[in-house]
Amino acid sequence: MAYYREDPQGDDSRSKRQQILEAAYAVFSRKGYHRATVDEIIALADTGKGTVYNYFNNKEQLFYTLIRERSQPFETALEQVADADQPVLDKLQAMVRLFLRFYLDNAALWRVMMHEIRGFGSDGLSYVKAETRDKYREGFSRTIGMLGRVLQEGIDQGLLREVNVAHTAHALFSVIVALTFQQFVADVDTAAHEVTDIFLYGLVRK
Amino acid sequence: MAYYREDPQGDDSRSKRQQILEAAYAVFSRKGYHRATVDEIIALADTGKGTVYNYFNNKEQLFYTLIRERSQPFETALEQVADADQPVLDKLQAMVRLFLRFYLDNAALWRVMMHEIRGFGSDGLSYVKAETRDKYREGFSRTIGMLGRVLQEGIDQGLLREVNVAHTAHALFSVIVALTFQQFVADVDTAAHEVTDIFLYGLVRK
Amino acid sequence: MAYYREDPQGDDSRSKRQQILEAAYAVFSRKGYHRATVDEIIALADTGKGTVYNYFNNKEQLFYTLIRERSQPFETALEQVADADQPVLDKLQAMVRLFLRFYLDNAALWRVMMHEIRGFGSDGLSYVKAETRDKYREGFSRTIGMLGRVLQEGIDQGLLREVNVAHTAHALFSVIVALTFQQFVADVDTAAHEVTDIFLYGLVRK
Amino acid sequence: MAYYREDPQGDDSRSKRQQILEAAYAVFSRKGYHRATVDEIIALADTGKGTVYNYFNNKEQLFYTLIRERSQPFETALEQVADADQPVLDKLQAMVRLFLRFYLDNAALWRVMMHEIRGFGSDGLSYVKAETRDKYREGFSRTIGMLGRVLQEGIDQGLLREVNVAHTAHALFSVIVALTFQQFVADVDTAAHEVTDIFLYGLVRK
């Protein structure tokens, strides 16, 4: 790491790599993968073009790094809750809260990513190599899978009805993403309550 | 210059326009907005490049036209069901079926569009005028709004609990999109049942 | 081919493709492969950058096309002489003349090519795919091989001593290239005589 | 700034320079001038990038130094033979052997150089000052000139026919280079014999 600057409290004390990642986050989020240009990223990061390529092989890997570094703490936190020794419904709600918080911060970037890993380039014209795409997908599988595991736990305990776990986990996930994306989430706790309430007890008045 | 040609005299000129739209549908769906090239579209449409620009101002307007023409029949059908004089729960399930069917056919293109209406020039470098973006968004508002209207109807009749209608309509919508996108929908009727079942009665065993 | 211009005697009446090839010839010859820039080529060809890529896939293929189109007439002429029903020594001298004339015109470009097809990128970092490189090499093998065939003919007839044909053909070839490159060739006939004289009768005074 | 350091105090500093030169030799030989990167050279030399620029002004001067240092011992040895008091034909063959041995070792690098001294900024965009280019050329002139001097000696002694000495020396030289480059030289003595045999006695059976 190069800390040339004498004032480590200044904004420039972040490592160049970090500055680039943060700028990339902003630009990718705002513009999407394609419309995001390296030029815009370096302008925001206040760095030279070559510097980006010192730290990252190419635009695609910069994007991937961004996703990976952002998702890791989230996944860890989610796993802890999923594996916790608590009532299933509490765990579910806690997980929904984690999801909401994460997507509230990252919805824009994740939308971009979801778009990029789509079937595109099924015919080889893709920019994202199949192998990279699979790495992205594994990320989703892991997190949504954790939701599924807890749902299954609830079913096994006789608490929940016997529904298709994979489908339901995806449904829950998609609702979370939709709400955050639609900026319907003013307060995480309220939204988490709202979501779990519908999923657990349904719309029909008893 | 835009030659919309609302009145096709010759059968030939109409079919050209149609050929282009169909090719554009295929290419945009497969490649996304950016990676879709006019060259690929004309190759598939078996027409000249200039011809595309006779019928459409530019790539973006071609895309918009595509979306508009595809969504119109769907919206009409949806509206008929929403306004029908039937039990609310039946209407809801029928609407879910319509949605599922529509997104089963058009998920790819709609995903592209959803992605594009974010980022389409949120700032100075816009490719799309804010006004166009809003037109896309209105489309969503209309269809999701119809879901909301029927939900409200159910609430008014005392059938459904008093939830946030807009949020719930979006949630329902997002689940539909997620299921189709994840290719979890083998059979529309089954999937419609699955979705409404969860939303109406919840996961918790009574 | 597009002949927009009204004056077909003008310099611009050559097809764009031809203009580009001629400009590329000049620039590659003068600068070598790497230092030749597409920008310089289009400046000389008085054309747009995209036009180059309409006619040629990339810089490398432009270069290859150049080589191929230039060498074809030469190879044909050489073959005719090699296969002619004439005395071996006459054929040899005629072939040397053809070689000299060809390399007098094309030495610069051929030098560039010879440099490019060298072992470079034996380790995968090459710009020229092995397969392309082999196509270049086949070209050399063919023309030098024709020299060899005629030498062999001379040996078979008992006219020439039993030397290593491949080596000798390459030696003869290299001398031709060296003389033209060193601009020692004022007059093709004289130079051809000089070369064959040494190769056939040696330096030692009898 | 150029720090040539003709007087190495520390053993370490000399070895750095030497390490760089050796790495540069390997990389330039394998990749050619342009494709050789300073990064690759320092990786092989196990040194820092700045260090290269402490010893050499730039990439080009590094290349030049390489050539100069490599050619010096060869030129000295060649001169000794040329000036020796021996029969002309013996001297010629000995010189051919020296050439073959030298180019067998250095063909790759010399080819690169030969290619670069053409094109090295024949016009305004020169990377290399004309003066530098001429220094390279003088090197060739000197060694080929020594061949010429011995040939002339043979002519003066009535041993050889009165041919154009400069042309013939270049021809001899080019054959040597061609054979080594084509990897036709398995054994220096055999190849030297083969070359002189053809040049001295010709192909025609007496």
Place this chain on the structure above:
DNA sequence: GATGAATGAGAATTCATTCAT
């Protein structure tokens, strides 16, 4: 002296759009 992070001037390539025929 040695180092290597930072830099930016190029270079190749893509692709929407125009316009003469």
Place this chain on the structure above:
DNA sequence: CATGAATGAATTCTCATTCAT
């Protein structure tokens, strides 16, 4: 109207060189 050759702005990526430590 249909066409497609021509175009150049925009974009990614490379790599020699600098310079603060």
